[in-house]
Amino acid sequence: METSYANVITDIGKEKLQDMLYQLMLIRTFEEAVERLFMQGKIHGTMHLCIGQEPTAVGAITTLTNEDKITSTHRGHGHCIAKGTDVPKMMAELLGKATGHCKGKGGSMHIADLDKGNLGANGIVAGGLPIACGAALTSVKKNLGYVVVSFFGDGATNEGSFHEALNIASIWKLPVIFFCENNHYGMSGNIKQMTNIENLADRAVAYGIPGEVVDGTDVLKVYEVTKKAVERAKRGEGPTLIEAKTYRWRGHSKSDARKYRTREEEQDWIQNKDGIKKFKEKLLNAHVLTEAEIEELEAQVKKEVEEAVAFAENSPEPSLDTLEEDVFA
Amino acid sequence: MRKITYAEAIREAMTQEIKANEDVYILGEDIGIYGGAFGLTNGMEEELGRENVMSTPISESAISGVAVGSALTGMRPILELQFSDFITIAMDNIVNQAAKLRYMNGGKGSIPIVVRTPGGSGAGFAAQHSQSLEAWTAHIPGLKVVQPSTPYDAKGLFKAALDDNNPVIFYEHKLLYGLKGEVPEETYSIPLGKADVKREGTDVTVVATSIMVHRALQAAEELEKQGISVEVIDPRTLVPLDIDTIVESVKKTSRAVVVYEAVQRGGYGAEIASLINESEAFDYLDAPVVRLGGKAVPMPYNMNLEKQAVPQVEDIIIAVKSTIAPVTI
Numbered sequence: 001m002e003t004s005y006a007n008v009i010t011d012i013g014k015e016k017l018q019d020m021l022y023q024l025m026l027i028r029t030f031e032e033a034v035e036r037l038f039m040q041g042k043i044h045g046t047m048h049l050c051i052g053q054e055p056t057a058v059g060a061i062t063t064l065t066n067e068d069k070i071t072s073t074h075r076g077h078g079h080c081i082a083k084g085t086d087v088p089k090m091m092a093e094l095l096g097k098a099t100g101h102c103k104g105k106g107g108s109m110h111i112a113d114l115d116k117g118n119l120g121a122n123g124i125v126a127g128g129l130p131i132a133c134g135a136a137l138t139s140v141k142k143n144l145g146y147v148v149v150s151f152f153g154d155g156a157t158n159e160g161s162f163h164e165a166l167n168i169a170s171i172w173k174l175p176v177i178f179f180c181e182n183n184h185y186g187m188s189g190n191i192k193q194m195t196n197i198e199n200l201a202d203r204a205v206a207y208g209i210p211g212e213v214v215d216g217t218d219v220l221k222v223y224e225v226t227k228k229a230v231e232r233a234k235r236g237e238g239p240t241l242i243e244a245k246t247y248r249w250r251g252h253s254k255s256d257a258r259k260y261r262t263r264e265e266e267q268d269w270i271q272n273k274d275g276i277k278k279f280k281e282k283l284l285n286a287h288v289l290t291e292a293e294i295e296e297l298e299a300q301v302k303k304e305v306e307e308a309v310a311f312a313e314n315s316p317e318p319s320l321d322t323l324e325e326d327v328f329a
Numbered sequence: 330m331r332k333i334t335y336a337e338a339i340r341e342a343m344t345q346e347i348k349a350n351e352d353v354y355i356l357g358e359d360i361g362i363y364g365g366a367f368g369l370t371n372g373m374e375e376e377l378g379r380e381n382v383m384s385t386p387i388s389e390s391a392i393s394g395v396a397v398g399s400a401l402t403g404m405r406p407i408l409e410l411q412f413s414d415f416i417t418i419a420m421d422n423i424v425n426q427a428a429k430l431r432y433m434n435g436g437k438g439s440i441p442i443v444v445r446t447p448g449g450s451g452a453g454f455a456a457q458h459s460q461s462l463e464a465w466t467a468h469i470p471g472l473k474v475v476q477p478s479t480p481y482d483a484k485g486l487f488k489a490a491l492d493d494n495n496p497v498i499f500y501e502h503k504l505l506y507g508l509k510g511e512v513p514e515e516t517y518s519i520p521l522g523k524a525d526v527k528r529e530g531t532d533v534t535v536v537a538t539s540i541m542v543h544r545a546l547q548a549a550e551e552l553e554k555q556g557i558s559v560e561v562i563d564p565r566t567l568v569p570l571d572i573d574t575i576v577e578s579v580k581k582t583s584r585a586v587v588v589y590e591a592v593q594r595g596g597y598g599a600e601i602a603s604l605i606n607e608s609e610a611f612d613y614l615d616a617p618v619v620r621l622g623g624k625a626v627p628m629p630y631n632m633n634l635e636k637q638a639v640p641q642v643e644d645i646i647i648a649v650k651s652t653i654a655p656v657t658i
């Protein structure tokens with residue numbers, strides 16, 4: 001295990017590893033700021049934080065090029081940041097501002113960044129999977145060579161769209177990676193009670209594609225397994241289903257008393273399986289980064305998020321006459 | 330009489346009906362310990378047991394089909410769809426199965442289902458969680474459509490919906506859940522197809538549905554100060570529609586405004602306006618019937634824009650005045 005790890009670290013190289021840590025910390029700090037702004041009443045509606053799940057977004061998306069694409073979910077801030085979306089514009093969007101990524105019209109659940117290959121967050125559970133297949137079909141038809149990583153939660157695997165998408169991708173050998181972030185719960189539905197199988201990746205069998213289970217708190221393992229699936233897809237061998245076991249530290253959304261799980265279970269994940277803490281330790285032990293370098297990165301992240309918040313707070317509200325703009329192309 | 334909220338009124342109605350009739354049960358996502366996305370089913374699982382309060386996987390297509398199948402074979406399911414937007418995923422079972430099985434069977438079998446679902450905007454949830462889709466369902470022969478506006482109506486209409494031997498779509502409004510009003514403890518039924526005159530008046534009839542009833546009442550108070558007497562009629566059910574009460578009112582007032590939150594274009598307001606025009610009230614009309622519905626835009630996230638997208642009290646005042654004297658802007 002640890003030997004293969006050393007290899008991965010050398011393969012990836014210092015610069016990329018440092019960037020991965022930066023991304024991880026940026027996502028967490030961004031989400032903590034979002035939480036704070038929500039509590040202060042500056043963000044309205046609802047929000048779904050991905051605190052605890054950062055390594056899946058970063059590990060998977062680090063394998064992609066700018067041309068490769070993703071589809072995301074209601075819990076999509078991490079995917080968005082990892083795919084390179086402008087952080088101040090994201091924050092402005094969450095505050096509903098005119099300078100926001102979607103001009104204040106989409107909000108947290110609907111951030112898309114087509115230029116960066118993010119085909120969109122989605123307010124509809126499992127909504128992204130068939131769309132990912134379509135984007136992959138374009139890649140094949142136009143010989144563009146890109147792959148699509150479609151993120152979704154464990155709960156989404158019980159939607160018809162999940163099954164239909166896997167089947168179509170399989171028969172057409174589409175270059176899609178179906179990436180399940182199994183944080184063990186839908187809103188309140190424990191996946192163990194909502195399915196009768198041990199691993200969701202086992203569902204791949206039904207569609208004749210590979211299914212992989214990976215520790216979703218380990219960014220390098222996520223990277224490795226996704227890389228393999230991306231290479232397979234790029235070779236024209238079709239889709240892979242990846243299941244990353246992870247945990248969302250916070251409630252489903254703002255209005256969640258978390259009665260469906262114990263505080264002990266939460267503490268176990270938070271204390272013992274924090275993917276960011278583990279990654280930092282790994283990089284220190286492998287002498288990839290020093291304490292001082294990590295502190296420097298932390299300071300940068302903090303500054304970037306503070307600037308994003310300031311930009312968002314100081315931005316104007318959208319003008320009312322934009323209401324009917326953008327309905328049609 | 331005691332006052333309870335709209336949400337409590339619906340919960341009480343469901344609880345009483347499940348206790349009274351072993352054929353009645355409720356199914357839906359997160360309706361167990363979580364109590365549903367809006368707390369509607371809080372405490373019901375503890376009180377009534379998991380066999381009566383069935384938390385389902387996130388599978389709208391399957392659970393709506395389950396409701397149809399169990400209804401066809403003798404049960405009376407209540408289906409909670411977490412947001413009315415997700416009715417789109419259940420639509421095949423509702424539109425192609427529930428609505429027409431009995432007819433296609435030559436009158437054999439019936440589908441007594443109540444599909445309860447929160448609709449409407451005003452909470453900042455953006456385009457995929459804020460729609461008012463009632464016109465869709467009202468368009469389909471074989472479906473009944475209910476839109477209660479008060480706690481009292483909600484409880485009474487729920488019982489009538491559940492006693493009905495047909496599929497009934499029961500649209501709740503998320504902004505009304507906290508509204509308090511007088512509600513009897515015992516069960517009672519408000520017949521489907523019976524409008525309610527929420528306020529008497531002599532100059533203009535305002536036909537308003539769901540949350541618009543309250544905005545119309547506020548507008549009416551304001552207009553009274555300006556010497557205009559407004560009668561507010563709440564049809565309460567779109568199918569069946571009590572057109573007689575509306576026609577009687579228009580014969581008295583000679584003016585009519587139809588106010589609703591859903592997108593005006595292709596909406597149910599056109600139906601009501603046409604029915605008035607085709608009725609004996611036509612000869613009494615002193616002005617064209619005016620429709621005031623939502624703008625034809627997906628619901629924006631920014632809350633100022635969101636407000637702008639659907640009729641507000643001031644818009645109703647302007648619409649009412651426009652039937653009396655042309656407004657110059």
Ligand SMILES: Cc1ncc(C[n+]2csc(CCOP(=O)(O)OP(=O)(O)O)c2C)c(N)n1
Nearest residue numbers: 075123124125153154155156185186187415
């Ligand atoms: C079709 C549909 N059904 C229900 C919902 C409400 N909802 C939003 S997120 C969610 C839970 C999703 O669970 P999962 O897929 O495991 O993702 P996670 O929230 O754990 O990231 C539910 C039920 C929705 N948005 N769309």
